[in-house]
Amino acid sequence: MSAAPLSLLSMAQALADGTLRSRDLVEQALHRIADPNGEGARTFVAVHAASARAAADESDRQRKQGLPVPPLSGVPVSIKDLLDEAGSVTRAGSRVLEQAAPATQDAPAVANLRKAGLISVGRTNMTEFAFSGVGINPHTGTPANPWDRQNRRIPGGSSSGAAISVSDGMAAIGIGSDTGGSCRIPAALNGLVGYKPTASRISTAGTVPLSFTLDSIGSLGRTVSCCRAADQALSGQAITLHNATLPNAPRLGVLRTYVTEGLDDTVTRTYAQALRRLEQAGAVLKDLSFPELDTLPEINALGGFPAPESLTWHARLIEEHADLYDPFVLKRILRGKEQTAVNYITLRLRRSALIKKAAEILDQYDAVLMPTAPIIAPRIDALQDDKTYTATNLLLLRNPTITNFLDRCAISLPCHEHGSAPVGLMAMGHPLGDEHLFGIASWMEAALCQ
Numbered sequence: 001m002s003a004a005p006l007s008l009l010s011m012a013q014a015l016a017d018g019t020l021r022s023r024d025l026v027e028q029a030l031h032r033i034a035d036p037n038g039e040g041a042r043t044f045v046a047v048h049a050a051s052a053r054a055a056a057d058e059s060d061r062q063r064k065q066g067l068p069v070p071p072l073s074g075v076p077v078s079i080k081d082l083l084d085e086a087g088s089v090t091r092a093g094s095r096v097l098e099q100a101a102p103a104t105q106d107a108p109a110v111a112n113l114r115k116a117g118l119i120s121v122g123r124t125n126m127t128e129f130a131f132s133g134v135g136i137n138p139h140t141g142t143p144a145n146p147w148d149r150q151n152r153r154i155p156g157g158s159s160s161g162a163a164i165s166v167s168d169g170m171a172a173i174g175i176g177s178d179t180g181g182s183c184r185i186p187a188a189l190n191g192l193v194g195y196k197p198t199a200s201r202i203s204t205a206g207t208v209p210l211s212f213t214l215d216s217i218g219s220l221g222r223t224v225s226c227c228r229a230a231d232q233a234l235s236g237q238a239i240t241l242h243n244a245t246l247p248n249a250p251r252l253g254v255l256r257t258y259v260t261e262g263l264d265d266t267v268t269r270t271y272a273q274a275l276r277r278l279e280q281a282g283a284v285l286k287d288l289s290f291p292e293l294d295t296l297p298e299i300n301a302l303g304g305f306p307a308p309e310s311l312t313w314h315a316r317l318i319e320e321h322a323d324l325y326d327p328f329v330l331k332r333i334l335r336g337k338e339q340t341a342v343n344y345i346t347l348r349l350r351r352s353a354l355i356k357k358a359a360e361i362l363d364q365y366d367a368v369l370m371p372t373a374p375i376i377a378p379r380i381d382a383l384q385d386d387k388t389y390t391a392t393n394l395l396l397l398r399n400p401t402i403t404n405f406l407d408r409c410a411i412s413l414p415c416h417e418h419g420s421a422p423v424g425l426m427a428m429g430h431p432l433g434d435e436h437l438f439g440i441a442s443w444m445e446a447a448l449c450q
Contacts, residue, residue, distance in 0.1 A: 022074025107206025181400025188424020
């Protein structure tokens, strides 16, 4: 069995030291994508083999000549099939956009990745139009969770391919979107780190929208530092290859009730053990009550923001090509018709009120903790009927959606023992407190590994 793939920062350092070539990293990624015994065919909907090799050779040439290069120059990245890449068709995991014209320019987030030196090896599979946390796609296939390939368990969604591209060494970092957990859910189910930034920090221009209000662009990686570097690249910041500043003893609020209902036995046990490890390492943990969260199901009873906002974008396509949509996704989009203008404005007002209340209750903590997903990854074949699929999807989305609704940042960290079922521990930070959250998460990462 091959050695575990390197982290993004390990690759960047090896390239800078001259112990690795970018061409070697890209060839290794492409080999894993093309492996007929692997998940590459279900993970990628398009592979940029020729352009990735050319970009790798150019990065190696510049380094060999002693020219200045960006810190992440030559490192392979995967791009979710939701973000525009010049020359590629953005299908968003659908059939209805298969014949769309190729993008004429990169989405700003993608352009920033290229400026940082990252090399796109291809476009990753996803739930159609990012409208599910399960990760199943009936059009392009569903990549299986690496924890239990024999039983083909779900990867989580909607950034399903982004997760498997990293878990299987097809990319150093996977770029995804997160409207209600689409980076954090697959990270949790596959044993990775998944980051959702404060939405306003990274441009969503040049992406197929799910919810103009809730969409954000995030990443999935092997470590907190991987996601921090990717976040810096996506947002156009200067890249720093060192860890975030670590606190001495973070003060962490532990949410109860709403976020801990319906946990399966594995998540219950693993989450409790993770909290004990954090406390033993010196964290100050305090149980936290936020009863207003119990109103979220009622606030979002008519489909929340995604239903009407996605219908705005899809209305014409549905009129002409409704038969090409995944029926489950189509049903959720069409729920947008249930909301009147009064319903939608009331939704916005209630969100603003909950954001204000959250600041009063949550901002006294460095971060707020909860399980990322209440269950471990179920088998793909167990979700064939609509009722089970819907219930599983709502359960997976329940906790991560809190962050998007409250307009905050959050990160999911793996907290399970090696070889056991992956479980994610989510830390939610303050609005625009992303750098502080990375420091807290780095501290937690070290504590969980002790």
